[in-house]
Amino acid sequence: MTNLEKYKNAFVEGLEISADQVTEALEYQGIPQWDSVGHMGLVASLEEAFDIMMDTDDIIDFSSYKKGIEILKKYNVQMD
Template sequence: MTNAQKYDRIFILNLKVTKEDLPGLKYHGIKQWDSMRHIDLVTDLEETFMIQLDTVDMLDLSSYEKGKEILAKYGVDVTE
C-alpha cells in the first residue's frame, strides 16, 4: 500500500466517506468530522507514518488537502 493509499484510507475509515468524497473535505464540513474524529485522524496519521505532529499542525489540519501539506513538512509524501 502506498503512502497516498494509507492517507486516503485513514480519512475513509475514520469519517465513513468514500474516496470520491475526499477532495474538498473540510473539518466541520461534514457531520462526521467533529473534534473526536479529528483526534482519531491525528492519532492514526501519527501511528501510520511514525511521526509526531506539533500542536500547531494538529490544529491546522483543516482539510484533506491541508493534511497532505502538513505531512510533507514531516517528510511524508502522500501524493499519487
C-alpha cells in the same frame, strides 16, 4: 500500499467513514464525523500510519484533506 492510500485509509479509520466519502474537497466540520472528537481520531490514525508525532500547531492547522497533505510534507511524508 502507497502513502496516498495510507493517507486516505487514515481518514476512513480515524473518522469512521466510507472510502467514497474521502475526497479532496473534504474539510473539517464538512461532515458530521469530522468534529473535534473525530479530528483527534484522524490525527491518531495519521500518526500511526506514518510513524510520526504531529506538533500541536499542525494538529490545529489540519483543516482539510488538501491541507493535511501540505502538513505531512513537513514530516517527510510525500504523497506519490
